[in-house]
Structure formats: structure tokens, C-alpha cells
Amino acid sequence: xxxxxxxxxxxxxxxxxxxxxxxxxxxxxxxxxxxxxxxxxxxxxxxxxxxxxxxxxxxxxxxxxxxxxxxxxxxxxxxxxxxxxxxxxxxxxxxxxxxxxxxxxxxxxxxxxxxxxxxxxxxxxxxxxxxxxxxxxxxxxxxxxxxxxxxxxxxxxxxxxxxxxxxxxxxxxxxxxxxxxxxxxxxxxxxxxxxxxxxxxxxxxxxx
Amino acid sequence: xxxxxxxxxxxxxxxxxxxxxxxxxxxxxxxxxxxxxxxxxxxxxxxxxxxxxxxxxxxxxxxxxxxxxxxxxxxxxxxxxxxxxxxxxxxxxxxxxxxxxxxxxxxxxxxxxxxxxxxxxxxxxxxxxxxxxxxxxxxxxxxxxxxxxxxxxxxxxxxxxxxxxxxxxxxxxxxxxxxxxxxxxxxxxxxxxxxxxxxxxxxxxxxxxxxxxxxxxxxxxxxxxxxxxxxxxxxxxxxxxxxxx
Amino acid sequence: xxxxxxxxxxxxxxxxxxxxxxxxxxxxxxxxxxxxxxxxxxxxxxxxxxxxxxxxxxxxxxxxxxxxxxxxxxxxxxxxxxxxxxxxxxxxxxxxxxxxxxxxxxxxxxxxxxxxxxxxxxxxxxxxxxxxxxxxxxxxxxxxxxxxxxxxxxxxxxxxxxxxxxxxxxxxxxxxxxxxxxxxxxxxxxxxxxxxxxxxxxxxxxxxxxxxxxxxxxxxxxxxxxxxxx
Numbered sequence: 001x002x003x004x005x006x007x008x009x010x011x012x013x014x015x016x017x018x019x020x021x022x023x024x025x026x027x028x029x030x031x032x033x034x035x036x037x038x039x040x041x042x043x044x045x046x047x048x049x050x051x052x053x054x055x056x057x058x059x060x061x062x063x064x065x066x067x068x069x070x071x072x073x074x075x076x077x078x079x080x081x082x083x084x085x086x087x088x089x090x091x092x093x094x095x096x097x098x099x100x101x102x103x104x105x106x107x108x109x110x111x112x113x114x115x116x117x118x119x120x121x122x123x124x125x126x127x128x129x130x131x132x133x134x135x136x137x138x139x140x141x142x143x144x145x146x147x148x149x150x151x152x153x154x155x156x157x158x159x160x161x162x163x164x165x166x167x168x169x170x171x172x173x174x175x176x177x178x179x180x181x182x183x184x185x186x187x188x189x190x191x192x193x194x195x196x197x198x199x200x201x202x203x204x205x206x207x208x
Numbered sequence: 209x210x211x212x213x214x215x216x217x218x219x220x221x222x223x224x225x226x227x228x229x230x231x232x233x234x235x236x237x238x239x240x241x242x243x244x245x246x247x248x249x250x251x252x253x254x255x256x257x258x259x260x261x262x263x264x265x266x267x268x269x270x271x272x273x274x275x276x277x278x279x280x281x282x283x284x285x286x287x288x289x290x291x292x293x294x295x296x297x298x299x300x301x302x303x304x305x306x307x308x309x310x311x312x313x314x315x316x317x318x319x320x321x322x323x324x325x326x327x328x329x330x331x332x333x334x335x336x337x338x339x340x341x342x343x344x345x346x347x348x349x350x351x352x353x354x355x356x357x358x359x360x361x362x363x364x365x366x367x368x369x370x371x372x373x374x375x376x377x378x379x380x381x382x383x384x385x386x387x388x389x390x391x392x393x394x395x396x397x398x399x400x401x402x403x404x405x406x407x408x409x410x411x412x413x414x415x416x417x418x419x420x421x422x423x424x425x426x427x428x429x430x431x432x433x434x435x436x437x438x439x440x441x442x443x444x445x446x447x448x449x450x451x452x453x
Numbered sequence: 454x455x456x457x458x459x460x461x462x463x464x465x466x467x468x469x470x471x472x473x474x475x476x477x478x479x480x481x482x483x484x485x486x487x488x489x490x491x492x493x494x495x496x497x498x499x500x501x502x503x504x505x506x507x508x509x510x511x512x513x514x515x516x517x518x519x520x521x522x523x524x525x526x527x528x529x530x531x532x533x534x535x536x537x538x539x540x541x542x543x544x545x546x547x548x549x550x551x552x553x554x555x556x557x558x559x560x561x562x563x564x565x566x567x568x569x570x571x572x573x574x575x576x577x578x579x580x581x582x583x584x585x586x587x588x589x590x591x592x593x594x595x596x597x598x599x600x601x602x603x604x605x606x607x608x609x610x611x612x613x614x615x616x617x618x619x620x621x622x623x624x625x626x627x628x629x630x631x632x633x634x635x636x637x638x639x640x641x642x643x644x645x646x647x648x649x650x651x652x653x654x655x656x657x658x659x660x661x662x663x664x665x666x667x668x669x670x671x672x673x674x675x676x677x678x679x680x681x682x683x
Binding site for chain 3: 292344347348350351354355358359361363364367368370371372374375376378379382383385386387389390
Binding site: 029030031032033051052054055057058059061062063064065066067068069070074078079081082083084085108124 | 539
């Protein structure tokens with residue numbers, strides 16, 4: 001049995017530390033090559049056409065990946081250029097507004113709180129919303145306003161036909177936005193804790 | 209359904225040859241050492257001392273060793289390209305083995321060169337193109353080995369060593385040309401490159417002997433590499449499946 | 454809802470612009486590197502002088518060694534800023550040829566090192582008695598081409614060395630042997646331009662440097678994809 005995520009579906013990945021949740025997300029994001037098995041994102045094979053897959057994926061990782069000495073505006077402008085959108089002032093301001101960073105738009109990221117940085121990282125994804133949204137342990141690091149924002153982004157993504165994968169320990173909060181939960185143990189999909197028989201060992205992701 | 213064994217397939221298949229190596233390698237090694245010993249005896253006794261006396265004999269080992277060292281690095285280059293194309297671990301093991309043996313040989317070549325140079329010219333070192341290129345090649349591959357020692361991830365180590373090996377091998381002809389230009393501008397004497405034909409047999413014999421010894425060392429090192437890889441693979445499987453498997 | 458793909462030139466320029474911006478906003482770093490270069494020049498002065506003739510003869514070599522040492526600091530920085538917060542991962546997630554990241558970083562590095570050279574070369578001229586102004590026409594191509602080679606190779610190796618322990622030692626260890634041809638050609642050419650050398654003057658050092666640069670850039674371009682694969 002493979003792991004499939006349908007269009008418009010959101011999925012939580014649960015499991016202990018080291019069960020492979022982050023690895024799975026990084027493979028899906030094309031940051032890691034799968035050593036065994038394979039996968040597809042929106043019809044693009046993760047190994048043969050990694051670049052094609054990359055165009056449809058957005059990852060909110062454990063580390064934000066921001067440039068500390070630049071401002072939120074500059075970070076977003078860079079991302080915007082790399083996404084092929086140019087550096088349109090209005091679009092960037094709109095995103096900054098949405099993530100409630102308009103006031104701090106031109107300060108150094110170094111000076112921002114961690115909650116603000118996470119919102120900025122999320123904002124970077126909002127510049128060009130991806131078809132497959134990957135969130136790695138998001139609930140731990142956002143402040144209250146950020147969490148609401150996160151939930152609405154997940155809902156928007158699925159409403160527009162995209163898919164969401166959330167790796168998390170916080171199943172209560174995840175339960176509010178996901179359709180189903182998949183359990184991982186040591187890199188394999190297993191049944192929920194009540195029944196620990198291994199079901200499959202090769203994850204295969206399809207988002208339509 | 210996969211087997212419940214912790215041992216990966218390729219390890220199970222190779223088990224026999226990993227635990228009990230066949231006699232082939234040992235016989236080859238013995239033959240190589242014997243050939244080398246014979247080549248030295250030939251050089252020391254058969255040809256009369258000329259010009260610089262017995263010191264000239266060191267060239268019998270020095271020159272062929274240099275050839276074989278360069279050959280080893282060429283093998284590293286080929287193995288590196290092979291690895292990048294195929295991502296086969298065997299390619300990486302070959303590259304690592306050839307690099308280690310080549311660097312060792314290269315170091316010996318430099319020392320032998322200095323031993324010969326001091327009584328001959330009165331200096332330990334000259335900046336002539338061949339010697340300088342050899343020194344640079346040595347340093348490049350010391351860097352290669354340092355990189356391998358510092359990177360823990362197997363795939364990354366193989367990939368990055370391949371890149372460093374290719375770039376390194378690429379630069380050697382460039383270095384050689386530059387140093388030639390650099391030196392000839394000042395009309396400095398270079399090491400005499402022509403050798404008396406009487407030495408030819410001795411050189412060829414030694415070349416063969418050194419080649420065999422080097423090949424034996426590379427094969428030996430590669431075998432160690434395969435055992436290491438097998439152990440690593442088993443440990444990975446264990447980690448993936450949990451000890452109860 | 455799918456994303457557009459940025460053209461490669463756009464990506465290269467975006468990366469270069471970002472690197473320059475980060476450097477500009479941490480002004481202390483540039484000043485520190487310039488100060489470091491000045492100190493190297495001065496120390497060499499003590500080591501080789503005080504005979505002015507000796508200093509002038511050695512000047513070309515000292516200048517290029519100083520440039521190399523300063524550049525190494527630049528390369529480390531170029532990647533450290535990516536590693537700080539996992540920014541390299543984010544950088545690798547944008548669709549497009551990853552080798553463009555390499556060229557972007559080379560451009561950014563060149564901007565930084567050229568800026569350092571603008572201060573250091575006149576300084577060397579003053580300390581070592583070199584006719585920098587009058588030889589400027591012959592000097593500029595040498596400086597430009599030599600620096601390009603150094604930055605290209607340095608950016609390539611720093612992509613690996615900066616992500617490994619003992620990075621401060623590993624980068625020079627991997628890089629310096631590769632710089633030998635560049636050092637030979639750049640120093641000889643600079644020496645001819647500034648001090649004169651009838652025998653060496655006949656050689657086209659600029660052409661040699663251009664040739665080396667072409668080889669190194671091509672090789673680095675072809676291989677860089679495998680540097681940042683993971």
C-alpha cells in the first residue's frame with residue numbers, strides 16, 4: 001500500500017521523534033533523494049523531474065531560512081524574484097499585511113521575535129501559494145495570531161484544490177484542519193497505535 | 209514480502225567472499241612483493257654503477273613510482289566520473305582506495321626525489337615543473353583524504369570526493385604548463401629527462417613491480433571498504449527495522 | 454495556483470543582489486576585511502623590508518597573496534549566511550537550475566573582493582613604492598581576471614567546505630593547490646606591469662589568466678550541481 005494524498009485533502013503525519021516525519025517531508029520537497037522507492041508530486045517524479053516537482057511544493061521547515069541582516073521586505077523581495085514574480089511592491093506589502101508584519105517591514109529580521117519570524121516564513125509561501133503545502137511541526141513555534149493564520153492558510157490551500165501534509169505531535173490542533181491522520185514508525189506507515197503491524201514501507205505521494 | 213533478515217541482500221550474497229577471502233588476492237600480493245624484490249636485486253647487481261654511483265639506483269624506484277602514482281590518480285578521476293554518472297558505491301570505494309595508495313606513493317616519490325637531489329645538486333628541492341606538479345598533486349590529494357575524513361554522510365562524502373578528485377586531476381596539466389612557463393623564462397635547468405637506454409630494462413621491470421604492488425594495495429583497501437560498507441548497511445537496516453527484527 | 458518559473462539570469466542576479474545586500478547591511482565585515490588586508494601588507498613589509506628595492510621586487514607576490522587571504526574570508530561568509538538559519542534549504546527549494554546559485558554567489562563574491570581591492574591596491578602602491586596609477590591600464594585586466602579565477606574556485610570549494618567541521622582549515626587546503634596557476638600568471642603579469650621584467654614581458658599573461666578562468670569556470674559550472682544536491 002502506498003501513501004496517497006488527494007487534491008483538496010489535508011493530512012497529518014503523526015509519530016514519535018525519529019519516525020521519519022521530517023524525512024518524508026524533505027523527500028517530498030525534493031531536498032532529499034529517496035534511497036528506496038520513489039514518489040511523485042503533481043505528476044512530476046521526485047528523482048527524474050525533481051525540478052518540475054519543486055515548482056509545486058512549499059515547505060515550512062523547522063528552521064525558517066531567513067536572512068538575519070535583511071528586513072522582512074527584503075527577504076520577501078528576494079523570494080519573489082526567485083519565484084519569477086519580480087519584486088512588486090504591492091504584492092509584497094499585501095503579504096506583509098496578511099502576516100501582520102507591515103509595521104516591522106523594514107527592520108532587520110535579527111531584531112524580530114521568533115513568532116514574527118515564523119509568520120514571515122509563512123508569508124514567503126504566500127507569495128505564490130503551492131499546490132502541495134508541507135508543514136514541519138508548525139504548531140510549536142507560532143504565536144496565537146500566527147496559529148489562526150496557519151489554520152486559514154491550510155483551509156485556503158485545500159479549498160483551492162491543493163494538498164497539505166502536516167508533521168506534528170500536536171494532534172489536537174492538527175485535528176482541526178486535517179481530514180485524516182497517518183501514523184509513521186521508523187520510516188513506515190503503520191496503523192494507529194492500537195495496532196502496530198507494519199502496513200507499508202515505501203511512501204508514495206500524489207497530489208492532483 | 210521482504211525477508212525478515214537484518215542483512216541486506218547484497219551482503220548476504222557476498223557473505224562468503226567477505227568473511228573468507230579466496231586465495232587469489234594473497235597469491236597476487238605475494239607475487240607482487242616477489243617481483244618487486246627481484247627488480248631491486250636486478251637493479252642493484254646486474255647493472256654496473258655509473259656516474260653518481262649507487263645513488264643512481266634510487267631512480268629505478270623513483271621514476272616508475274611516479275608513473276604509477278599518476279596512474280592511481282588517473283584511476284581516481286575515472287572512478288569519480290563513474291560515481292557521478294552511476295552513483296554506485298563500488299565506484300566510490302575504488303576512488304578512495306586508489307587515492308590512498310596514490311597519495312602514499314606520491315609521498316614516497318617526493319622523499320626519494322629529495323634523497324637523490326641532495327647529493328646530486330646540493331639542494332633538497334628545486335622548483336622544476338615535474339617536481340612542483342608532483343608536490344601540488346600530493347597536496348591536492350591530501351585535501352581529498354581530509355575531506356573524506358571530515359564528512360560523515362556516506363552519499364555526500366562520495367559525491368564531494370568525486371568533485372574534488374575531478375577538479376584536482378583537471379588542474380595538474382594546467383599546473384605543469386604554468387610552472388614550465390614560469391621557469392623557462394629564467395632559463396633554469398630542468399631535471400634531465402633523457403635516460404640512458406641501458407637503464408630502460410631496469411625501469412620497465414620496476415614499473416611493472418611497483419604497478420603490481422600498488423594494484424595489490426588498492427585491491428586490499430577496496431576489500432576493506434566492502435567490509436566496512438557491509439557493516440554500515442547492516443547497521444542501517446537494524447536502525448530502520450528496530451532490533452526485534 | 455502553480456508558480457511561475459524565474460529565468461536563470463533573473464535568479465543569478467537575484468542571488469548576487471541578495472549577497473551584496475547582506476554584506477552591505479553588515480558593514481562591519483567589509484571594514485574588518487579591509488583592515489585585515491592592510492595588516493597583511495604591513496606584516497609582509499616587516500618580513501621582507503626595510504630595503505625598498507627588495508619590497509618592490511616582492512610587491513606583486515605580496516599583493517596577490519593578500520587578495521587571496523581576504524577572499525577566503527569572503528567565501529566563508531557567502532555560505533555562512535546561508536547556513537545560519539537553514540537558508541540554503543530555502544534557496545534550494547526554488548525551481549530552476551541550481552548552478553545559477555553558483556554564478557549568483559560568484560558575482561556577489563566578485564563585488565565584495567573588487568571593493569576590497571579598490572582600497573588594498575593603492576595601499577600596496579603606497580607601502581611598496583609601486584606606480585599603480587601610471588600602470589593602471591595594464592593592471593586592471595590582470596586584477597579583474599585573476600580575481601575572477603580566485604572567486605570562482607573559492608565559491609566552488611566553499612560550497613562544500615563551509616558545511617563540514619574544521620571548515621577554516623579545509624577551505625584553504627582544498628583551494629590553495631588549485632590557485633597555483635593563477636598565482637603564477639597573475640603575479641608575473643602584475644610584476645611586469647608594475648616593475649618591469651624584460652624576459653617575462655613577452656608573455657601574454659592576461660591571455661593565460663583568461664584561459665585559466667575559462668577552464669575553471671566551465672568545470673565549476675558543470676560540477677556545482679552535485680555540490681548542493683542535498
